[in-house]
Amino acid sequence: METCCWDVIILGAGPAGLALAARLASRKVLLLERQWAPAAGMRIGESLPGAARVLLQRLGLLEEFLGGDHLERGASIAIWDSNAPVWRDSLRDPSGPGWVIDRRQFEQMLLNAATQRGAQIQYGCRDFQVSRGADDRWTLALDGDSTRHVAPVIVDASGRSASLARRLGLNHIRQDAQVCLHSFLMVPASDEDTTTRLVADEDGWWYSVRLANGRRVLAYHLDAKHPERIALQQPEALLNWARRYPLLADVLAQVQPAEIHCRPAGTALLDIVNLDKAGPGFLAIGDAAITFDPISSQGLFHSLASAESAATAINAGCWHNPHAAQSFKQELLAVASHYLAKLRLTYQGPERFAEAPFWADRTMPLCRLPEA
Template sequence: MATDLTADVVVVGAGPAGAATALLLAPFHQTLLVDRAEMDDRVQPVARIGESLPAATRRLLQDMGLWEDFQNQGHVPCYGTRSVWGGPQAIWADSIRDPDGPGWHLDRACFDAWLRRSATDRGAALVAPAQAVDLVSTADGWQLTLLRHGRRLTVGSRFLVDAGGRTAPLAKMLGHHHRLGDRLACCWCRGISSGDAGVTVTIAEPGGWWYTAPLPSGRRVLAFHTDADLPVAKELAGVENLLARARRQTDLASLLSTVGFQPIGHAGYCAAHSSWMEAAAGPGWLAVGDAALACDPLSSQGLLNALYSGLMAVRAVRRGLAGDTDAFADYVQTMARVVDAYREHLAAWYALESRWPDQPFWRRRHQAETTLIET
């Protein structure tokens, strides 16, 4: 079949998982990185939430050859956490006891752009904005059709990586679906503040739980998590409604007053549920990041999983393209173990909060069996 572009590997999705996969593959295989968003530096990036990077990520960044450069990006260290969870008293945990040291509160737009630049610096080609709209299996691999500025581009590839987030566009084209663990959603806003640097705060309440943390350049994020189908999710539309509920939580109200939090911009709303692929790979393709496992923000594992799955995927792709027939089965097993450990640990964290067993949000998380839904 005639194609406009060819590559050994096409990675669809240029977020952290996709960019990490591309930057590690590019020195060895012709790699094309595709994203539906505009990547022009003159265009304001879409606001994203998800700023926590655990300390253990240091080891992944070292393995990826990115650690020294990461330290120059100006992200804010996270020296500890303060949580009101399982009881009315705040509990502190600091990074002194962590052998990896402190984690980080990220400027997500800068972090994502840095990973993409690292991918192109190592030889990956970037096509953006472009959306995958059709996929056909061929004798040599795949023919992927992209829609870019209203024009169709065909790309021939030996292998595909789905890094398209929770929507997992390639996997869906191939008939694969996520398993949905819950209906968690996040209502959030950003603002300016001062003080309380380097501390992540998590506070449980009857309808869900709160999260707030400082960001680079004197900014702060405030977020509330609840299930999308519960009335409270609809009641929190808009910054004022979000702040009004936050101020009814004594500990949170005190913190926001102390740091002088002033919201800027509009409130955001996004999916935050757990979901995963039953099998994160198949003949000629695999999934990474949220396309393989999307994490509840309570776990603080989303970005760690993005980078780890990218690193594991690259090992599988390189083995597979070299003729190792076990490479992708091994990747499926690796990601299945990650999913099992994640679900076990998340259930344990939610089990620690037992003050409101009759509230729908908490009752669902304390059930012995979680209803799983195909998406």
């Protein structure tokens, strides 16, 4: 069997994996992606806060990003803590207003940067075997491939499945069975609304925002076992349900129904405290480490931030430098702790729905961090 040596092997070519590969331009990097080709079509997850500016700058991509088809994020209008709409101006954010991004264009920018800086990407990598040898290097062999890939560092960037971490024996907590039903609606040319509109109801929460490509996202987050979930996956049903709320009806009056997509949307958390038990040189980033609830609008930012943290750890020799590995782990733990505390407070906001199952379940801790 042929052996190919790398500095870093990354499983997953989503935003986190691509950002890390782009950040490691001076190293020999292999990206392994389970999909057969780069993702195409529209995808939800369009919010990027202003704090990402410094991360894009470190990636050397800020100028290219600012020249892309992204919109500066406008104000938010939320019916959340009470039935009265609350306006929050995005300019009050000390890091700047942030952006409503073209998600596919954003990921293509990261893909181009990773490959132009020397990363090798292999698609269709669905089944593999992984082990750690006596020489303290990781060995990964793809099923049906005669090549062994060897590296001192291996990174799980496989998304909310955390497939590599789970294979290495780490616990992965997925207690929140929330799903997101969403649609990309064509909007009339007269729709110049730039606000993000949020509405809490008894069974979940909605949001809608206009994109730069002439579409409007409409999304409803509810329990996977909600009795109306299947019915709401009919385009007309979801749109009509949303129009019951004046804040949403105001921007949905002239749109036509469109295909409904459904995806998991709840919090998931890796056992970060025991990250080092997987073995020296193992890191997890993006959704593989912490999957953020969409209400936080932090998922994409976390992908970039955790990739930056991983690059710092790798450049400090985390596979043989315990301090670098510990610093990475402590940073992830701090992020997770802050996020979980803030998430609970957010879901405690709509007190008028406190007895409803969706809200009652989420005022309890969704994930408990294991004690160190």
